[in-house]
Amino acid sequence: MSELTINTTQNVTINFTAASIGHRILAFGIDLLIMMAYLTSVFLFLSYSGLEYKIQLMDTWSQIAIRSIIFLPVMFYSLIFETFFEGQSLGKKVVRIKVVKIEGYQASFGDYLIRWLFRLVDIVITSGILGFIFIIVSKKYQRLGDMAAGTSVITLRNDVNISSTILEEISYDYKPTYPLVIKLSDNDIRIIKDKFIKAKARRDEELVLKLVSKIEEVTGIKNQSPNNWSFISTVLKDYNYYTQSM
Structure with a gap:
């Protein structure tokens, strides 16, 4: 973990400990397991309840609509949790890291939205490689989404008290x-x-x-x-x- 020094617009210097790449990957892995557990549970329920067979009898557009609704919580997982848990998904809560503005204050919904939109490039399309590279090389340990939103991810492990x-x-x-x-x-x-x-x-x-x-x-x-x-x-x-x- 590295020290993240932030100079605010009021010229106040704030020192944080940036979340390590390992902790960020671990938090993402936990979130991924949670999303997989959700999807597995839903599809098992549909299968054993006989609803899956009924869905397959529907027209193509109806099937797409139902499956899209099922996937919505997965699609918006990080945005929902970071918004309502002040910069933390369930994985981030477990690992004790969180998203903050680089000015040191609480990020807003707009900031979380920008980070979520950039996940498509940082994580989905490039399998996380692009996000990994930017976190490693950037001075404030930011992926592209963080740079666009003006955020970074810090650890709370030194804040036990x-x-x-x-x-x-x-x-x-x-x-x-x-x-x-x-x-x-x-x-x-x-x-x-x-x-x-x-x-x-x-x-x-x-x-x-x-x-x-x-x-x-x-x-x-x-x-x-x-x-x-x-x-x-x-x-x-x-x-x-x-x-x-x-």
Whole structure:
């Protein structure tokens, strides 16, 4: 595994550990087994229930339509899971890797869609060879789909204690200020807190201002605190309040 250094548009440097090619292949293999298990189960059910025989008696277009519907979950597997599990398919969850924007923030549906569309070139047509080559030679360990979407795949294996790094002490009667903090992810909060701690150590007003700008841009929150320092502190506490209450 290699270090992936990201310089955001706000000139904030973020360090991740890029997922190794081995972990990415392992995650893909697990996903492939899941898809094969699904198809095998469906076709066995159709065969033993007698439905397969009835399908074969249908006209050609009806058969194509039914078989296409059966294959839809396989076709859209990665897009569906990465969208609803924030950059992780079932295979990625097992291996503990995930898709993130190269700016370090949570990828969007549009990003996952672009990656999914490029699977045709990266994986399907070239049997994964093209994707493998690009991951190996690119500086940010990206296949073509990642380059087009502005994403990369990182490992979460070094984040075993991520919950402890993002937790903030709040009193039982704490009153939150910014409900829109739930638009942020655990990974966003980890980055914000890490940079905020460094900014406090250096009394770096410029870094704090950049963090405030990014939070406002991503969440739509408007700073109502007396200063930027208290604003970020409140955002961290509010995030913990809402996520612990869910």
